[in-house]
Amino acid sequence: MTAETQVREPLTLKRVGRFVADNPLIPLVVLLLLLVGVLEFMRPGIVNERWIGNTIKFAIPLAMLAACQTMTMLTGGIDLSAAVAATISAFVMATQVPIVGVPLAICIGLLPAILMGLVNGFGVAVCRVHPLIMTLGTGLIATGCLQVYQRFVIASGSVVPDGLAWLGTGRTWGLPNSLLLFVPMAVLIIWAQRRTGFGRLLYALGSNETASRISGVRPWQVFLALYALSGLIAGVTGLLYVGLIKAPSLSLVNPLLLPSVAAAVIGGTSIFGGRGGYGGTILGALILTVLGTLLTLLQMPEGARRILFGLIILTVTTIYIRLTEQSR
């Protein structure tokens, strides 16, 4: 018996695998369209301009927070403090508005997020603490600080500036205004990850830190800049999100943390570093958002819904990784 007979049958699968490996974003687009199709099938007429606008509006903060995860994951790290950083920015900003006015409040609000990023960067880069532990730690500490801070500002109340509400919830010609912030940011990140030295170094460090060092890279510089940048993006996300939700709280953005990690992973970024990119993450965020709507429509108890959500994510990720992995 020759081996010929036994290869015939997996050949088409192999072809698909190769195509997918060369164009990793295509199956994500297909999956997204498929989910939208299912949704339309379940509730004919639900998919309209309004629904699309809404989906995008809610996917954007998730995609922005997932940018923090994507960039840190490219180096083999993660930023579990991103959601807390976003919450702090939003809360501090909203409580400072009555005291110092909008522009200054925005600046003050971003400061703690950047500071958290710098501390993360210092811990990861200089003290060589594992990013998972480091960012978990700063996240916890920052949450505590936020609670203390709240006691001092409890009297002055909070205001969400009109500008942010406009950006977060408003629409122009049917499209959410938050695209004005998001599109330039996404374009910048996607461009930077391929075409700037900094972006390339993220991949290089995630792929092989020793090799990067031998080539003259000083990893601490990259890590410090990376986590500070991640803090800044998280802060901006918080400001946008409070514009969308319009009610600052002590756990405002926290529910987005694990979905932000999931969005990056579904989008094809490896948690071990060196592979992936922001394009996939954006699709991942859209997929998660549509999936959320879909599950809300199925009238199921909350628990069952979460179980299904988790199962779907696991299945999708497993299949996707199988497909994109170079076939043996």
Next chain:
Amino acid sequence: MTEHEPQTSLLDAQGVSKKFGAVVALRDASLTIQKGQIVALMGANGAGKSTFVKVLTGALRPDTGHVRIKGEERRVGSPAEARRSGLLPVYQEPSLIPDLSVADNLRLADTPVDDFRHWVAELGIEGLRLDDMIGALPLATLRILDLARALAAKPDVLLLDEMTAALPTDLVDKVLRTVRAQADKGQSVIYISHRFAEIAQICDRATVLRDGETVGDLPIAPGVEEQVVELMLGTVLDKAPTRDAATGHGGKGEAHVRVRHLAAGSKLEDVSLDLHRGEVLGVVALEGQGQDELFEALAGMIKPTAGQIAIDDVPVSFSHPADAIAAGLTYVPGDRADGLLMSRSVHENIALPQLARISKWGAIRMKAEADKVAAAIDRLQIDTRAMGEVQRLSGGNQQKVTIGRWIAAGVDTLLLFDPTRGIDVRTKRQIYLLVRELAAQGASVLYYTSELAEVPAACDRAVVIFNGKVVDVIEAADADEPTLMRAAYGLTRAEGEPA
């Protein structure tokens, strides 16, 4: 061979093909081996040798082909099955798990510990403890452990994929002797190497692969080398260019890099040498004489414990490889796993050093970068069929990428640690030429090689290091292998004088 041949061959593979996506690694590969034979599997970088070995030992599944073991048609579906059929490989890349100890690794593969110890000792590794972590052992030791592990399982057919490429002369010698002795006892060996001297020493036949196809099978006899090379490359290789004596600066004038009484790590005790501009200075040493530490100290990877390094008479001290690079010293590590971004493209690997400094963090000039990368690829004849991820390149082509990087970056002082490891004859010559050319343009090159025959081909002078000290300095022109060998074993002149 006729159909009525009484003796069935031990292993017989016919018409094996294997594609990776669009890359055809094997087209029509065949190989036969009898009991007690050593067959050399030869071919240029990327010819498909490693893929063939992986197919034969069940690590890869072929697209087509028959494999007969002792006359019986078999499908070798997994490494475990191969093992049961008596086929044991030593793959080109070290295959022990770095995060486990030696003992744990043995347990994983059910290797008999006593036999393993026996072979380790036989192969000349002393002082190995079973609780040593694999990740902390030098590359040469890992290769020997791989071999010892395979031998301990008492295979019928041993498949050695560039087993000796990372080994210094003394260990190569032991390996060759052991392998030949095993074959004389009836074990069969498939032996891959780019060093013809080794093939001539131990092999009975050579099977030649070119572009994934078996193009010849001939007995090893005096004078067969040219024939084999011609089959491998598909063309006649020109005579080795004779060294142009005029290019050698032979250590004249002021030293560019001056090393005095350098000590580092546990092995490097006291090394002094002068490296001049326009000079290629060879380093000759047996396994573990301190050469690794010498290179790492010069590259800023480790801190010297004593001694000085001066560049153009200015004392320097490095606390990071970036410092060494800023001082013009660039390092090509011996273990390519330390040098390469395995999951990234050839392009990104070659361009990496040019983006390292903060001032280069901004936008990349894509066109200029692409030109430099293309020039390096062209210069080193890197096989770009699978260039999207370096880990998919053949071993020799990966090695070329580690060198190509610094050609694209431009060099002042190049520290080459065994740069031609796993590289085929033709490209080796390219590399010698390249090194000479860089020297002629004023660069200085420190060149450690585990293959002594390279010293006269590439170097002007060679320092011999023994027991962490320089024991001899030899003009490359006088450096025939016996001389170098004697020197490497510490059998010559007094110690201490600077090179």
